[in-house]
Structures are given as structure tokens and as C-alpha cells.
Amino acid sequence: MSAPDRPTTDADSESWWAAVQDRTLMVNACASCGRNSLYARPFCPYCWSEDVALAPSGGRARLYTWSVVHQNAAPFDTRTPYVVAMVDLEEGPRLMTIVENCPIENLHADLELEIDFREDDGFVVPVFRPAARSIGKEPR
Numbered sequence: 087m088s089a090p091d092r093p094t095t096d097a098d099s100e101s102w103w104a105a106v107q108d109r110t111l112m113v114n115a116c117a118s119c120g121r122n123s124l125y126a127r128p129f130c131p132y133c134w135s136e137d138v139a140l141a142p143s144g145g146r147a148r149l150y151t152w153s154v155v156h157q158n159a160a161p162f163d164t165r166t167p168y169v170v171a172m173v174d175l176e177e178g179p180r181l182m183t184i185v186e187n188c189p190i191e192n193l194h195a196d197l198e199l200e201i202d203f204r205e206d207d208g209f210v211v212p213v214f215r216p217a218a219r220s221i222g223k224e225p226r
């Protein structure tokens with residue numbers, strides 16, 4: 087994983103990225119206070135307990151905010167325009183990601199999304215697309 091468009095993993099994120107390669111999105115689940123968080127780290131950012139473990143997310147989220155990127159430097163320029171987004175997972179954590187397969191004019195706050203996985207050169211990254219049940223629904 088040394089390409090410029092790939093994440094740098096460390097001891098805390100290695101198992102999270104390994105799960106993503108298996109097309110599973112994980113959250114950091116706290117057994118002490120019951121809250122979930124991201125990014126993956128060896129403690130809970132809410133109660134500081136170290137009794138945390140990765141747990142699979144259902145992959146459902148709502149769009150919190152987004153930005154449409156029209157220009158970027160290589161190697162990211164091949165994808166423009168693309169949508170960088172902050173999404174709120176059903177399990178709680180807010181995640182920075184990419185929204186795909188959604189016309190820009192259809193983006194709106196609270197848009198229902200579901201997980202998708204994009205594979206580039208054998209490396210899988212988590213992205214989101216509009217949830218199947220919200221396709222064709224008018225923005226509120």
C-alpha cells in the first residue's frame with residue numbers, strides 16, 4: 087500500500103483496513119459505554135475505556151455535508167468531479183468518505199445512503215451511494 091492515493095495504515099487502523107478489503111465496514115464499539123466511534127483506535131473517545139473492539143456496521147448512513155471537487159492534482163484528477171462527504175452511520179460515527187452513483191443535483195442533507203466498495207488496482211475503499219429505497223424520492 088504505497089501508492090499516493092492509498093491510506094497509510096498503522097497498528098490501530100490495520101485491522102480496520104483489512105476488514106474493508108473483505109468488504110466489511112467496521113466501527114470501534116465500546117463495551118463500557120455502548121457508544122461507537124471512528125476512526126479505529128485502542129480506546130473509546132467518549133469514556134476513555136480501553137474495552138473496545140471492532141464491530142461490523144450495517145452500512146447505512148445519512149449525508150451530513152459534502153463538497154464537490156472539480157479540480158485536484160494527480161492522481162486524484164482522473165475522478166473529477168467527485169463528491170467528498172461526511173456521513174453519519176446508523177451506528178453513530180461520522181465518517182469522511184466519497185458519494186458515488188448520485189447526480190450532484192440529487193445531493194441533499196439527510197440523504198439516505200448505503201455502503202458500497204470501490205476496488206482500484208486490488209485495493210478496496212469504502213464509498214457510499216444513495217440507498218436503494220430512496221432512489222427517485224424528492225429531496226425534503
Ligand SMILES: [Zn+2]
Pocket residue numbers: 116117118119120121130131132133134135
Ligand atoms: Zn465508551
